[in-house]
Amino acid sequence: MPIVITGANGKLGSLVIRKLLQHVSAKGIIACVRQREKAAQFAELGIEVRECDYDDPDTIGQALQGASKLLLISGSNPEDTIRMRQHAHVIEEAKKAKVEHLLYTSFAFADSGKNSMTHMHLAAEHAIKASGIPYTFLRNALYSDFVGALGLDAAIAQGELVVPPGEWIFNTVTRDDLAAGIAEVLSGPDHQRKTYELTASSTWNFTQLTEVLSEKAGKKVSLRYDPEIRNWLYGFLRTIDTSSTSADLAKLIGRPTAALKESILPFLN
Ligand SMILES: NC(=O)c1ccc[n+]([C@@H]2O[C@H](COP(=O)([O-])OP(=O)(O)OC[C@H]3O[C@@H](n4cnc5c(N)ncnc54)[C@H](OP(=O)(O)O)[C@@H]3O)[C@@H](O)[C@H]2O)c1
Numbered sequence: 001m002p003i004v005i006t007g008a009n010g011k012l013g014s015l016v017i018r019k020l021l022q023h024v025s026a027k028g029i030i031a032c033v034r035q036r037e038k039a040a041q042f043a044e045l046g047i048e049v050r051e052c053d054y055d056d057p058d059t060i061g062q063a064l065q066g067a068s069k070l071l072l073i074s075g076s077n078p079e080d081t082i083r084m085r086q087h088a089h090v091i092e093e094a095k096k097a098k099v100e101h102l103l104y105t106s107f108a109f110a111d112s113g114k115n116s117m118t119h120m121h122l123a124a125e126h127a128i129k130a131s132g133i134p135y136t137f138l139r140n141a142l143y144s145d146f147v148g149a150l151g152l153d154a155a156i157a158q159g160e161l162v163v164p165p166g167e168w169i170f171n172t173v174t175r176d177d178l179a180a181g182i183a184e185v186l187s188g189p190d191h192q193r194k195t196y197e198l199t200a201s202s203t204w205n206f207t208q209l210t211e212v213l214s215e216k217a218g219k220k221v222s223l224r225y226d227p228e229i230r231n232w233l234y235g236f237l238r239t240i241d242t243s244s245t246s247a248d249l250a251k252l253i254g255r256p257t258a259a260l261k262e263s264i265l266p267f268l269n
Helices: 011-020 039-045 057-063 080-096 116-131 143-150 152-158 176-189 206-217 232-239 248-253 260-267
Strands: 003-005 027-032 048-051 067-074 103-107 135-140 159-162 194-197 222-227
Touching: 003 222, 011 176, 039 152, 057 080, 057 143, 067 080, 067 176, 080 103, 080 116, 080 248, 103 116, 103 176, 103 222, 135 176, 143 232, 143 260, 152 159, 152 206, 176 194, 176 248, 194 248, 206 222, 206 260
Parallel strands: 003 027, 003 067, 027 048, 067 103, 103 135, 135 194, 159 222
Antiparallel strands: none
16 A cells, blocks of 8 residues: 655655655655656656645545555645645545545644744644544654754854854754654554654754864854844744754664764755
8 A cells, every 4th residue: 555745846755755765665655746747756766646735635635545654744835824724634635535644744842832833733733633543743853954044154254153142952853864764654663643753863052063164164163142143043943942852763763863064064165
């Protein structure tokens, strides 16, 4: 019985499919996308491609025919109220299609979150539980990509990284590690009715980041705290739990998650 993956053309979805192919054959995977013309990579691998738009329940119902497991990758609409409706469409159609196991990409330690994004993910988790479909919640930590908004190249050029005061601690993960962990859950037994907090094995902070930047630059990059910094990102970071960790992801992938140095290299020139 096939594993259906929504959001397959996205960055996480396509990586999950690549990792899943290490466990199951292409015939066991169905890639659901909004735009079939962008999914040639899957068709070439022998993976069935189906159209699925979270705003259009008919397409979802057709995409889920015969699905045994469904990985619902949370949508990317910037409006969380819209995402709630979209996820509800998928959950309703999954119930109609008699999906046996629904896996959902939520957010790490969402219960401690204080913004609409974490509330939206908790709402989806509750809706899935209310549906009665056996579930697994894959609570993804903040992607390491967020460092791309910290101005790292400028920090190297200026010899200092400037951040607002505070005790900043990060449990970020790479999509690659997440995809490997999610593929393990999709292809393995005994994951129903479980919630995995998919965070880094250990945290990092801005002092460690400047050490990595200094090594990369071959010169000292120091850390300076400035209360005058105006960057929306820090306000957002204060509304999510960026510091708690769990061993769930490392256990799933059988090794520690990617180190800070490895995680940030793609975001440096
Ligand atoms: N943990 C984090 O730090 C973090 C950060 C950002 C986002 N996220 C969440 O994680 C999800 C996956 O991340 P990602 O990096 O793979 O994001 P991404 O590359 O933007 O992919 C999002 C996927 O969702 C699909 N999608 C959006 N709206 C849809 C709709 N109405 N119907 C069907 N599919 C729809 C997109 O389809 P198209 O390819 O057709 O556009 C795309 O495949 C995001 O969507 C978001 O919910 C998590």
